[in-house]
Amino acid sequence: MTHSGAAAPAAPDPFFGHLEVRVETLKPGTALFTGPSGAALRDAAGELFAVALSDEAIGGVRAALTGADAPAPAELSAFDHAGHLGGRAGWPVGRRTVAVLAERSADLVDALRRAGANPVVPRAGAGLAEVLELGPAAVCAWHDGPAPDRWRELDALADHGIGWQRISREGRHVLLEPIGVPHRDVRARRLAAAGSGHRHLRAYWAGENAVRGDETPDPAEFLLVAALAVKDLARWAADVPVAGNSLTPGAIPAHRRLRVLDLDTGALADHPVLPVPASAP
Known part of the structure; x- marks a missing residue:
């Protein structure tokens, strides 16, 4: 109460007061x-x-x-x-250049372009030095078969602050490896998880004397793989946090998640993968 007898101004509402609305549009999906x-x-x-x-x-x-x-x-x-306002996050300008390493790169290149990235394609078989010369923010590698050994050399991309994404295929399963975990560590974790079957997994990866069925993805399946890969890379580029909800209560960030896509059913299985700690000398 004031001494003049005038009514005191109402106190700011603790919920509505002093909040500046930055974007006057509902968040996508709201x-x-x-x-x-x-x-x-x-x-x-x-x-x-x-x-x-x-x-x-x-x-x-x-x-x-x-x-x-x-x-x-x-x-x-x-x-x-309450977090219900906001627009779509575009691809950050500083992370738009993405090098694509793939025997069949057209689908990935097209999907990256549509998402707002600037894809570049090094020559076939390009090594680490050639890829670095392109100045990419990230590298997306696709191999239509078990992951090649040369990917372990490219694990050094992370030492240069470059996102390192790998997608490979084993039979009718496509594996999207976590961007934040080196390929050598994903390989080591998978061998450890295989238990006594690790020798069979190594032999399968080597592919010696293998007779295979008709495994190659068809054009629609290639598009699905490209879309999933680019979605993960876009979220990494924009540094979008993962929040669990009723649909995905156990959501795992893409940079710590091995995702397996079953091409025959479209089912997805996500597995958390952490880097392998350096061994003591």
């Missing part, structure tokens, strides 16, 4: 709609909520979100505070 008992919201993770605001307040929020020529209401700050 929807504000009319539910059975008033306004409702589906968030980007797929969760559904009732929105406890008056019809007048909701009208103001809708107007602001649809670009109507009206001042943004204070209630819009609540949506921002």
Whole structure:
């Protein structure tokens, strides 16, 4: 109460007050709609909520979100505070150059371009020095068969701050290796997980005297592989954090995840993979 008898100004609302709305658009995947008992919201993770605001307040929020020529209401700050506002993240300019190492590179190159990257293709069989000369932010390697030994040489890309993504195929399974774990470590972890079958896995990788069925991905499967690979690389480039939700409660960041795609069913299996600690001398 003031001595002049004038009413004291209301204290700022701890939820709505002092929040600056940066982007007046709903985050992709979010929807504000009319539910059975008033306004409702589906968030980007797929969760559904009732929105406890008056019809007048909701009208103001809708107007602001649809670009109507009206001042943004204070209630819009609540949506921002809850993480429901924001636009699509573009490919960061400083990480747009991606070198593609693949016998069949067209699908990867096209997918990278569509996602906003600048793909470059070194000559076939290019080594570490030649790849470094291109100045890439990341390298995406695809091999239509078990991972080649030369990938271990390219593990040195990480020492230069370059993202190192590998995709290979074993039978009808495509393996998307974690960008943040060297290939040699993924190989070592897989051999350890194979237990007594590690000798068979080594022999399969060597491929000596192998008779194979019809394994090669068809054009549609190549597109699927390219899309998954570019999605992982785009999230790495933008440094997008992984948040678990009801759909993916155990989500693993792409830089620590080995993803296996079954080409016959489209099923995905994700496995956490950590770097192998350096051995003591």
